[in-house]
Structures are given as structure tokens and as C-alpha cells.
Amino acid sequence: MATGRTHRPATRSRGIPEATVARLPLYLRALTALSERSVPTVSSEELAAAAGVNSAKLRKDFSYLGSYGTRGVGYDVEYLVYQISRELGLTQDWPVVIVGIGNLGAALANYGGFASRGFRVAALIDADPAMAGKPVAGIPVQHTDDLEKIIKDNGVSIGVIATPAGAAQQVCDRLVAAGVTSILNFAPTVLSVPDGVDVRKVDLSIELQILAFHEQRKAGEEAMETMPDGLPSAATTQESADKGPDGDVPAVMPA
Amino acid sequence: MATGRTHRPATRSRGIPEATVARLPLYLRALTALSERSVPTVSSEELAAAAGVNSAKLRKDFSYLGSYGTRGVGYDVEYLVYQISRELGLTQDWPVVIVGIGNLGAALANYGGFASRGFRVAALIDADPAMAGKPVAGIPVQHTDDLEKIIKDNGVSIGVIATPAGAAQQVCDRLVAAGVTSILNFAPTVLSVPDGVDVRKVDLSIELQILAFHEQRKAGEEAMETMPDGLPSAATTQESADKGPDGDVPAVMPA
DNA sequence: CCATCTTTGTGCACGCGTTCACAAAGACAT
DNA sequence: ATGTCTTTGTGAACGCGTGCACAAAGATGG
Structure with a gap:
């Protein structure tokens, strides 16, 4: 993620791939649901279905944490909930500021x-x-002037930025200077942070634009579907892109 | 990450890699800012810095859209804004329901x-x-009973789900049945949808858990910092944080 | 028109992540 | 014990995304 990939291999931090870390919360949620229904054990197949992932992927993910399953049976729900929680660091308290x-x-x-x-x-x-x-x-809202004091007094290491874009970088800088090392950014801006600080971005506008892209693509394909026996037109198939990258008419250009 | 979608054959993307599509909105935002400042052209290096990505990556991304740059000069801002907007389908109106x-x-x-x-x-x-x-x-809030009629009357194809987790799947099913083919889901649940429907998930809880994982790891490493020689945090202000592959992603509600 | 300089566009190699497929491990019945 | 059946854990192949490094393309100046 935002960790210094620029220079060193990062000590193979923990051996747990980033992609796996991103899925652990998903598994945890599914497992919690099972736990509340007092289900004792679950197979990789069942849990994978509940989490919406491939079962082999799930098993490999868990293998990074250790061998917590029992062949022929599956995984102990409670035990797995504990292990994942511990791995994610959820067994401790994380004060957060917004x-x-x-x-x-x-x-x-x-x-x-x-x-x-x-x-x-x-x-x-x-x-x-x-x-x-x-x-x-x-919770009473406090003024920005006290930001540094608030961070330090509460030992906050995770900050959430929900300011307008224009103020985000400045707020970010102050948070980092005050000791925050993880930031969840909702402002539509690219934040610049020093090494060692993690930033995750949540951008509604971007999500919608990505959906719009696919939506447009679907609309285009659908339009072609009315033609004789919808065989895959050259424009919609991908893979070996030996053809020019612009398989589409560039239209015109505005100055 | 590319991303957090549900299932997807991915075999139909018209040549533009998903990772590239996810970055286009980022470029577009940077370009729009330049446009407002009446900057006529930008080099891949400058634009990449503004968008927080590698310049080679940016050039490769643009190469999927076509050859819109001029060697020795750079890219025409206005033209690129138009091309990306068109590619993303932003030149048309997208009615959305929440x-x-x-x-x-x-x-x-x-x-x-x-x-x-x-x-x-x-x-x-x-x-x-x-x-x-x-x-x-x-905007006046309307009752769920009229959901289908609203979708059809407005020709809505993109729906945003911000309901509690328990109601999400049901709402999703109704949206899809009524004709919605793209969904942005804020509810902390894995949605099940038929083929051809895109789902993007925004889950705040998951984002925080991922940050907590890294935070915990950092705390652990720091504790070891007093040991063997030191590979101090290396460069300090290396530039903007490099985002993960999926760059996007997201956030949410109660679990 | 030629030389030089800048910046694009991309071939190539590398590494991560995904998936298949199967051997190993354990449960369970006989 | 032994055999059968289930499910895990993982080796290996594959595909995608990333970034380097460089040749080609065009601008610019003499």
C-alpha cells in the first residue's frame, strides 16, 4: 500500500499479502454472523460463499495466518474469529478522530x-x-486550533478526513505532524504524506465514474445485440491486443 | 484493487484494463484543475505527479485510449479532458437513485x-x-413502494444503496429487477447479483480495519527499532504516497 | 535542412495475486 | 486397524499490473 515500496523490500513485513489483508475483514464479518448463530465450524467452501470469494483463495489466505483448520472438518468459527481479530489488531482499542x-x-x-x-x-x-x-x-465538536493537543492527549494514530478538498492537505499535514500515522481520506484530493504513513482513500465520485464506464460499455454491447446472432464483435473482445489501442473512432477534438 | 466487485468474468472490458479505468477519474480530476487554471498542455511527468502515480503508468494508461499526446510537448489538457470524459461516459446524463x-x-x-x-x-x-x-x-423522499416506477420513469441504471445491512439484498434485488445494472453499495453486506450487473462496495469498517492492521504492524516494528543496526525509515518526504493497485475503494456502515 | 533536445509510446521483465488440481491429513465407520 | 470419505494446505501455472529503459516522433534552433 502506501508503505515505502520505493526503496526497500519493506522487510516482507509479515508475510501477509496486502490483498489478503483486505479480505480478512470480509471473512471476519461472515464469521461473526456464523458465531451469532452459534455455528461451531465451517468449511472453506461455505465460508467462501458467504464472503463472496473463491474457496481456494480463502484457504490460501488463511494459510498465511497459520494452519487453523482441521482436514475433513473445516474451521472452528470462534477460534478463527479470534485469530483474525488479533491479526488485524482489533483486540485493542483504536481511538479515532474525525x-x-x-x-x-x-x-x-x-x-x-x-x-x-x-x-x-x-x-x-x-x-x-x-x-x-x-x-x-x-460528542462535542472541538475547534481545529486544538487539533494537536487532542491527538496527543488521546494517543490517536488514526485520523479520518472529511473536510472539503481544499483543506484536506493542510489538515493531513497537521495530523501527521501531531503523530497520526494512518489516514482515511474522504476528500477528493490526492494526499501527500511522508514515508511510514498509510493513506486510504474513499471517493464517491470516482466509484460512480467507474460504474458509469461499465454502464456505458454495457449499453454499447446491448445496442449491438439486436444484430444477427450476437457474435462477439471485434470491438468488445479483448485479450491479445494486437490491434491498435484505439479500437474506437476518436470522434473529434475541441481545440 | 482493483477492486471490490462481486463476481466478474472480466472478459469483456473492451481492451482497457480495469486498473486503468479506476485511475481515469483521478487523471480527469487533475486535468480539470489544470483546465481551470487555463494551462494548455502538461507532460506525463507533471500530470503523474498531480495524480500521485508513476509517469510511465500514466503514459501506458493513456496509450489504451489512443495516442493523444505530442512528443516533445505533452498532452493537450482540454482535449484530454474531453477524451477521458467520453471514455468514462461522462458526456451523458446519469440519473441515480439513492x-x-x-x-x-x-x-x-x-x-x-x-x-x-x-x-x-x-x-x-x-x-x-x-x-x-x-x-x-x-429533493422529496419517496416511499419504497414506488421504487420500480421511479426507476422506470427516470430511466435509472445506477443505484446507490445506503440502507442498513439487513435490507440491502432485498433492495438490491428490486433495483435489479426494475432495470438497474450498476450498484454502489454502502451497506456492510456481500450483495448477490446476476451476471451483467456491476457492484462496487464502499465499506468504512473494512477500510479502518485495514488501517488498523498496518498500524499494528508499524507499532511492532517500531518496538524493534532499537535493535540491529538501523534501517531507519529511509527517505522521509519521498513524494506522494503510492497507492495500492486498486487505489480506489471504500467505506461504510454498521455491522 | 540538419542537429539537438524533449517527451511520448511501448517492449520487456518482474512480481503479485488468482486459480487449479492434488497429495496429505484427519474424521469416521466397520 | 484398516479403509473410505471429506476437507485442508499448497505446488505450480497463468494472467495482470507495474515500472524500467529506450527508440521513435516531433519541436526547436541554427
Whole structure:
């Protein structure tokens, strides 16, 4: 991820591939659901179906954590929940601050999913003096001026940025300077951070644009579907791209 | 990551790699900013820096769209904005419905980023009869009973699900049955959809858990830092953080 | 028109992630 | 014990994405 891939191999940090880490929360959620139904064990096939992934992939993912399964039986649900939680670091408390209490920030503050997994909203911070003291989700909003003090007093290492794009980098810099080393960014901007700081981005606009791309593609294919026996037109098949990269008419250009 | 989708044969992408598609919105944003500053052309190096990616990667990405650059000069900003917009399907209007007008749904409705790129909130839908008619972000909330009619009347093909996890699959099924073929899911659930329907997931809880994993790892390494020689954190301000392959991704609600 | 300089476009190699397919391991019945 | 059956754990092949490094293309200046 954002870890220094630029220079060194990163010590093969833990041997757990990034892609696997990203799926662990998914498994954990499925396992938690099973646990609540008091299901004692589950096979890789069943769990994979519940998590929406390939069973071989799931087994390989778990193999990175160790051999926690029993051949011929499956995995012990409770045990696996514990192991994954521990691996993800969810057995400890993670104080989090949310900066930027607008529509989105407030929604995040009210979001119940935080507490459910060891994440605790330690503070809400906003630049608007009028918001100071006003409670949102039961937590009084504090002013940006106190950002550094809040971070340090609460030992916060994870920050959530929900400010407008223009303020994001500045807020980011202050968070990092104050000791935050992981940032979840909702502002539509590319954040620049020093090595050792992780940034994950959540961008609604980008998600929609990606959907639009596929939607357009589907619409195009569908239009061709009315033709005689819809054989795969050259324009829609991919793989060996020996043909020119622009298999489409470039249309015109605006100056 | 490419990404968080549900199933996908991926065998139908018209030659443009999924990873590239996911970056196009990023380039578009950077280009739009340049355009507003009336910058006529940019080199791959400059644009790559602005978008936070490797310049070779950017050039390769653009090569999938065609040869839109001029050697020795760079890319024409306006022209590129147009080409990418067209490729992403942003030159047309995309009516979108948001289902589930709670904290998050309301925040999404108020989010300005939608309209900025051809996405238009055609309707807000909620299961609570008490919400019916109540305006949110200037748009009256409609009841779930009319979901099918709303989808069809507005020609909606993109739906946003911001309901609690328990209702998500049911809402999803109805959206798909009514003709929606692209879904942006904020509910913490794995949605099951028929072939041909794209699902992108935004899960806040998962994002935080991934950050927690790395945070824990960092804490562990730091504890060892007093030991063998030191491979201190190497470069400090190396430039922007390099994002993971999927770059995008996402966030969410209660589990 | 030729030389030089800049920047694109891409061939190539490498590494990560995914998936198949199967041997090994254990449960369970006889 | 022995055999059968189930399910894990993983070796190996494959495909995708990334980034280097360089030749080709065009601009620019003499």
C-alpha cells in the first residue's frame, strides 16, 4: 500500500499479502454472523460463499495466518474469529478522530460501525468556530486550533478526513505532524504524506465514474445485440491486443 | 484493487484494463484543475505527479485510449479532458437513485460531487413512511413502494444503496429487477447479483480495519527499532504516497 | 535542412495475486 | 486397524499490473 515500496523490500513485513489483508475483514464479518448463530465450524467452501470469494483463495489466505483448520472438518468459527481479530489488531482499542464535521463527517460520527470493532471516536474536529461545543452524535465538536493537543492527549494514530478538498492537505499535514500515522481520506484530493504513513482513500465520485464506464460499455454491447446472432464483435473482445489501442473512432477534438 | 466487485468474468472490458479505468477519474480530476487554471498542455511527468502515480503508468494508461499526446510537448489538457470524459461516459446524463435516506443517505444526497460529473440524483427512496414527502437536499423522499416506477420513469441504471445491512439484498434485488445494472453499495453486506450487473462496495469498517492492521504492524516494528543496526525509515518526504493497485475503494456502515 | 533536445509510446521483465488440481491429513465407520 | 470419505494446505501455472529503459516522433534552433 502506501508503505515505502520505493526503496526497500519493506522487510516482507509479515508475510501477509496486502490483498489478503483486505479480505480478512470480509471473512471476519461472515464469521461473526456464523458465531451469532452459534455455528461451531465451517468449511472453506461455505465460508467462501458467504464472503463472496473463491474457496481456494480463502484457504490460501488463511494459510498465511497459520494452519487453523482441521482436514475433513473445516474451521472452528470462534477460534478463527479470534485469530483474525488479533491479526488485524482489533483486540485493542483504536481511538479515532474525525476532522471536518459537515454532512459526511456527521454521518460518519453517527455511524455505528466504528465501535463494533474496537474503533472509538475520540473526538470530532471542525474549523468552524460556530460548531465548537455543539454535540454531534453525542460528542462535542472541538475547534481545529486544538487539533494537536487532542491527538496527543488521546494517543490517536488514526485520523479520518472529511473536510472539503481544499483543506484536506493542510489538515493531513497537521495530523501527521501531531503523530497520526494512518489516514482515511474522504476528500477528493490526492494526499501527500511522508514515508511510514498509510493513506486510504474513499471517493464517491470516482466509484460512480467507474460504474458509469461499465454502464456505458454495457449499453454499447446491448445496442449491438439486436444484430444477427450476437457474435462477439471485434470491438468488445479483448485479450491479445494486437490491434491498435484505439479500437474506437476518436470522434473529434475541441481545440 | 482493483477492486471490490462481486463476481466478474472480466472478459469483456473492451481492451482497457480495469486498473486503468479506476485511475481515469483521478487523471480527469487533475486535468480539470489544470483546465481551470487555463494551462494548455502538461507532460506525463507533471500530470503523474498531480495524480500521485508513476509517469510511465500514466503514459501506458493513456496509450489504451489512443495516442493523444505530442512528443516533445505533452498532452493537450482540454482535449484530454474531453477524451477521458467520453471514455468514462461522462458526456451523458446519469440519473441515480439513492435508497436508504438515513445519516449516510442524506449526506450522499447533499454531496456536491455527484452533479459535478453528469450524475444527477433523480430520486431519494426510503422505507420509512414518515419520511415520504420530506425534502432532503431539496429533493422529496419517496416511499419504497414506488421504487420500480421511479426507476422506470427516470430511466435509472445506477443505484446507490445506503440502507442498513439487513435490507440491502432485498433492495438490491428490486433495483435489479426494475432495470438497474450498476450498484454502489454502502451497506456492510456481500450483495448477490446476476451476471451483467456491476457492484462496487464502499465499506468504512473494512477500510479502518485495514488501517488498523498496518498500524499494528508499524507499532511492532517500531518496538524493534532499537535493535540491529538501523534501517531507519529511509527517505522521509519521498513524494506522494503510492497507492495500492486498486487505489480506489471504500467505506461504510454498521455491522 | 540538419542537429539537438524533449517527451511520448511501448517492449520487456518482474512480481503479485488468482486459480487449479492434488497429495496429505484427519474424521469416521466397520 | 484398516479403509473410505471429506476437507485442508499448497505446488505450480497463468494472467495482470507495474515500472524500467529506450527508440521513435516531433519541436526547436541554427
